[in-house]
Amino acid sequence: MRFSASVYVALKPGVNDPQGNAVLGGLHSLGFSSVADVRVGKYLTLDLDAPDESAASAQVGEMCEKLLANPVIESYRIEVGPAGS
Amino acid sequence: MRFSASVYVALKPGVNDPQGNAVLGGLHSLGFSSVADVRVGKYLTLDLDAPDESAASAQVGEMCEKLLANPVIESYRIEVGPAGS
Numbered sequence: 001m002r003f004s005a006s007v008y009v010a011l012k013p014g015v016n017d018p019q020g021n022a023v024l025g026g027l028h029s030l031g032f033s034s035v036a037d038v039r040v041g042k043y044l045t046l047d048l049d050a051p052d053e054s055a056a057s058a059q060v061g062e063m064c065e066k067l068l069a070n071p072v073i074e075s076y077r078i079e080v081g082p083a084g085s
Numbered sequence: 086m087r088f089s090a091s092v093y094v095a096l097k098p099g100v101n102d103p104q105g106n107a108v109l110g111g112l113h114s115l116g117f118s119s120v121a122d123v124r125v126g127k128y129l130t131l132d133l134d135a136p137d138e139s140a141a142s143a144q145v146g147e148m149c150e151k152l153l154a155n156p157v158i159e160s161y162r163i164e165v166g167p168a169g170s
Contacts (some may be wrong), residue, residue, distance in 0.1 A: 002121070008128050023129070026152055034144065036087070036132045043093050043128035044108070047121045059119065067111055 002049055002083040003056040009069045009076045010041035044068060047083055056080045087134055087168040088141040094154045094161045095126035129153060132168055141165045 011017050017039050024038040046063075050056035057080045069076040096102050102124050109123040131148075135141035142165045154161040 010128060010130065020129075023153070027148055030148075030151055032133075032144065032148055034134045035148075036134065038132075039130045041128040041130070043095065043126040044105075045095065045124045045126070047123075048117075049119045049121065059117065063112055063115075063117055063120075066115055068108070 001051065002047060003053060003080055004083040005046045005048065005056060005060045005081075006079040007044040007046065007060060007064060007068055007076055008041065008078075009044070009064070009074050011039060012073055012075050015073045041074075042068075053080050086136065087132060088138060088165055089168040090131045090133065090141060090145045090166075091164040092129040092131065092145060092149060092153055092161055093126065093164075094129070094149070094159050096124060097158055097160050100158045126159075127153075138165050 019040040020038040023040060024035060027035045027038065046060060048056060048059065050059055057078055060078050060080065064076045064078065065071055096105075104125040105123040108125060109120060112120045112123065131145060133141060133144065135144055142163055145163050145165065149161045149163065150156055
């Protein structure tokens with residue numbers, strides 16, 4: 001069965017985020033002075049085949065540990081649902 | 086009042102995604118042959134001050150149009166809630 005997974009990867013709290021700081025500076029330059037903090041992460045969508053939803057979720061978890069995220073400095077969250085939803 | 090906004094930026098369907106293709110190739114190399122497609126986007130979290138939630142949401146929408154996303158090739162989704170939630 002085909003599943004669609006969304007993976008949200010974010011830097012752990014306390015980890016320096018130069019990209020987020022650059023975006024924050026850009027927003028301030030554009031006049032958005034109300035913004036106090038920006039953190040930039042990754043948002044991945046995967047289509048994969050698996051026998052059931054829990055197997056799909058376990059597979060994606062393994063992908064995160066091995067490639068999609070750096071578990072030392074990043075945390076991730078996975079959402080799995082039927083493809084096309 | 087302080088709000089926390091999550092912004093999900095993804096390439097529109099049909100737009101070529103070299104980064105996603107590279108990740109797909111990497112996953113296949115690692116043995117995850119069940120993955121059929123990968124798309125890579127951005128996941129930003131912002132802390133900002135606004136009088137109410139709808140004002141915060143409108144502000145973040147403007148930021149997306151001006152800086153955070155490229156509306157020509159990217160779509161975005163915004164979630165706003167009280168900071169610290």
